[in-house]
Amino acid sequence: IREKSEGKSSSFTRLPDLILMDGGRTQVHAAEEILAEFGMEIPVCGMVKDDKHRTRGLFFQEKEISMPLTSEGFRLVTRIQDEVHRFAITYHRKLHQQQSLHSALDEIKGIGQVRRKALMRHFGSVEKIAEAEVADLLEVEEMNIPAAEAVYAFFRGIDIEKEKSAVQSE
Numbered sequence: 030i031r032e033k034s035e036g037k038s039s040s041f042t043r044l045p046d047l048i049l050m051d052g053g054r055t056q057v058h059a060a061e062e063i064l065a066e067f068g069m070e071i072p073v074c075g076m077v078k079d080d081k082h083r084t085r086g087l088f089f090q091e092k093e094i095s096m097p098l099t100s101e102g103f104r105l106v107t108r109i110q111d112e113v114h115r116f117a118i119t120y121h122r123k124l125h126q127q128q129s130l131h132s133a134l135d136e137i138k139g140i141g142q143v144r145r146k147a148l149m150r151h152f153g154s155v156e157k158i159a160e161a162e163v164a165d166l167l168e169v170e171e172m173n174i175p176a177a178e179a180v181y182a183f184f185r186g187i188d189i190e191k192e193k194s195a196v197q198s199e
Contacts, residue, residue, distance in 0.1 A: 044071055045071060046071075046072075047071070047073075047074060048060060048064075048071055048072070048073045048074070049074050049076070049106070049109060050074070050075050050076065051075075051110060051113055051114075052075045052076065053075045053076075053077045053078070053088050054075065054088055056075055057075040057088055057089075060073045072089070072090075074088065075087065075088040075089075076088075076106060076110060084096075084103070084106055084107060084110055133183075134148065134149075134155065134158070134180075136183070137180055137183045138179055139175060139176045140176060140179065140180060143171055144171045144172060147169050147170065147171040147172070148169055148172070148180070151168065151169045158184070159184035160184075161180075161181070162181065163177045163181045166180050166181060
C-alpha cells in the first residue's frame with residue numbers, strides 16, 4: 030500500500046506481515062540480517078526444496094516445517110512459488126530484450142547513451158529507427174546531421190567513410 034501525496038507515490042505506509050522467500054536457511058538468515066539493520070521486525074519464511082527443486086517444506090524461526098504434498102498449504106506455497114518464477118522470468122526476458130535491442134545502436138559511431146535513449150523515446154523501437162529517413166532522425170533534438178547520417182547508413186549497410194573518400198577523390 031502506498032501513500033499518495035500531491036498525486037505522487039512517496040513511500041510504503043504499511044510493511045508486509047510476512048516475507049515468504051524462495052530459499053532455505055541461508056537465504057532466510059541473510060534477509061533477517063538486512064531487516065535487522067533497518068530496524069524492521071518482519072517474520073521471514075523460506076521455501077525449502079528437495080533434490081528436484083520442488084518445495085518440500087518451510088523454514089521458519091529456525092525450524093523446518095514439513096508439508097504434506099496434498100495439503101492446501103502446500104498447494105498455496107506452490108502457487109506462490111510458480112507466480113514468483115513466472116514474474117522473474119518475464120522480467121528477465123524483458124530486460125534481455127531491451128538490452129539486445131539497444132546493442133545495435135551501440136555499434137554506431139557518434140551514437141552514445143544520450144542519443145540512443147532519445148532515439149528510443151522518439152521512435153519506440155530499434156526497428157522503427159532502422160526504417161527512418163535522415164529527416165526523420167533529425168526530428169530528435171539530440172541528433173545532428175552527421176549522427177543522423179551515421180544511423181541511416183548503419184541500418185542500410187552503407188559505409189559512410191568509403192563514400193566520403195570516393196566523393197573527395199572525384
